[in-house]
Amino acid sequence: MPSYRAGMLGGLALLxxxxxxxTHAQTNPVIGYVAAKNANPKRLEIFKKGLAELGYVEGRNxxxxxxxxxxxxxxxxxxxxxxxxxxxxxxxxNVAATQAAAEATKTIPIVMLAVFDPVGIGVVKxxxxxxxxxxxxxxxxxxxxxxxxxxxxRIVPTLDxxxxxxxxxxxxxxxxxxxxxxxxxxxxxxxxALDIRxxxxxxxxxxxxxxxxxxxxxxxxxxxINSQRFALAVGAAKHKLPFVYSDVEYVMAGGxxxxxxxxxxxxxGAATYVDKILHGANPADLPIAGPTQFTTSxxxxxxxxxxLSLPADLAxxxxxxxxxxxxxxx
Numbered sequence: 001m002p003s004y005r006a007g008m009l010g011g012l013a014l015l016x017x018x019x020x021x022x023t024h025a026q027t028n029p030v031i032g033y034v035a036a037k038n039a040n041p042k043r044l045e046i047f048k049k050g051l052a053e054l055g056y057v058e059g060r061n062x063x064x065x066x067x068x069x070x071x072x073x074x075x076x077x078x079x080x081x082x083x084x085x086x087x088x089x090x091x092x093x094n095v096a097a098t099q100a101a102a103e104a105t106k107t108i109p110i111v112m113l114a115v116f117d118p119v120g121i122g123v124v125k126x127x128x129x130x131x132x133x134x135x136x137x138x139x140x141x142x143x144x145x146x147x148x149x150x151x152x153x154r155i156v157p158t159l160d161x162x163x164x165x166x167x168x169x170x171x172x173x174x175x176x177x178x179x180x181x182x183x184x185x186x187x188x189x190x191x192x193a194l195d196i197r198x199x200x201x202x203x204x205x206x207x208x209x210x211x212x213x214x215x216x217x218x219x220x221x222x223x224x225i226n227s228q229r230f231a232l233a234v235g236a237a238k239h240k241l242p243f244v245y246s247d248v249e250y251v252m253a254g255g256x257x258x259x260x261x262x263x264x265x266x267x268x269g270a271a272t273y274v275d276k277i278l279h280g281a282n283p284a285d286l287p288i289a290g291p292t293q294f295t296t297s298x299x300x301x302x303x304x305x306x307x308l309s310l311p312a313d314l315a316x317x318x319x320x321x322x323x324x325x326x327x328x329x330x
Contacts, residue, residue, distance in 0.1 A: 029278055030063045032082040034075065034101070035093035036227045037068040040249050043093065046264045047113060050271025071198060072169045072224060075100035083108060089274055092136075093267075094223030095170055098123055102134055109283045111273045112136030114266025116221045118288060120172040127288040135283040136273050137266035139221065139291050145176060146183035148244045148259050152216045153187060154314050155242050155257070159216050161190045163209040165232060166220035168195040176220040202228055206235040217243040219250075221260075229253040233302075233326035240306060248297040254326030256302040261291030295319045 035044070048058065056062040065087065067078045079100040082090060090105070092098040093113045101110045102123040110123075110133055117140045118124045125131035127138070153159050164180050166173040177193050184191045192212040194205035209217060217236065219225050225232075226249065233254035236243040245251065245258040269289050276286060297320040303309060305325070310318070 028061055028063050029088040030065060030085075031089045031091050031274065032065050032067060032085070032087045033091045033093070034067045034069070034078055034082070034097040036223045037070045038227050039068075039093065039223070040252075040263070043113070043263050043267045046267040047091070047270060050268040051274065054271055054275045056271075056275070069096070070224075070227070072096040072167070076103070079104035089277060091270065091274070095121055095172065096223060098134065099171075102132070106133055108133065109277045110134045110136070111270050111277070111283075112138065112288070113270040114139040114261075114263045114291075116140055117142075117172040117175070120175055122171070124288065127290065129284070130286065130288060131284050133283050135277075135286040135288055137269045137289045139261045139263065139266055141261055141291055141294070142176070142179055144246070144259055144261075144294070145179040145218075148218050148246070149180065149183050149187070149189070151257065151259060151314065152218065152242060152244045153189075154311050155244070155308055156216050159187075159189060161192070161212060161214045162216050162218060163192040163194050163205075163212060163214040164218050164220055165194045165196055165205060165225055167197055167222040167224045169197050170220070170222045170224075173220040173222055180218065196225060196228060199228060199231065202231045202235060206239055206241075209241065210239060214241065217241055219243075219246055221246045226250075229255065230327055237302065237305060237326050242306060242308065248295055248320060251297045251299050251302075251320075251322055252324065254302065254324045255299060256306065256308075257296075257298045259294065259296050261294050265291060265293050297322065299324055301325045 058064050069075045069078055075096045083104045090101045090110045092101050092110055095115055098112050098115050114137050118138055123134045164177055181191050196205050229250045230253045243256050245255050247260040248258050248262055251258045296317045298318045300323045
């Protein structure tokens, strides 16, 4: 009898432990984090740092399910899977992820991480009052399109034709190209769009730029274009084309020069939106935070290989110098 009772008590104790663990797992909020496959891993580190400073430790009081995609069309399936799992928040790390999430659910809160032009892509009504289940941070800074072109003109004084690498699947890339066209028109510069929607489009884009007679390149802000930053740096070096990029990550990949807000500020700030939503805030009422920090970066190795030097005043603007060459040509 004693052994039977001891066994029964032991079984009850084990059942209690299982129930407590199950209850604990159920009460921990779950975030679905969705990003491009080869996004800079430091972005996620910065986001998790922001969460940790707010008291959220993965595996202890919060759970994160990670998903990734390469092509824009792949995000729809990714988001459908997360919605089926009834997660608490979707953390969308790019435009394609945000659009797919907004199409997949109107109820699960969606937090953007440094996503470009959320109003332009139609996922919110305004930056001040989103009015939907989408909120978070943006790196929208359209004024930089003209500033990058001015930089390129300073580097290449004879610049009369410029091409923009963009993703035709991204609704706001067309608007960025029109901004470039407008700014270039003021300087008497002709423009050409280089549509890159899959990795194998990169080489063809450079062929098109050369046929156009481009003396320099810029890029539209886009997650897929960013994922091709190494290939773009390789192509620019191979064809001796000066390229002014939208983010320091391109320079880290061996690119020439960049002016942009970067991603880290937006990734860090996105954690506060997760915290507010988990405490009951409605995404529709949370204003979207824009960039406040802008960085100019330049690559000494790329300048040397192109036989270029920066004018003194432009060199004085550089916040971060690097000495990197792109990876060996594919």
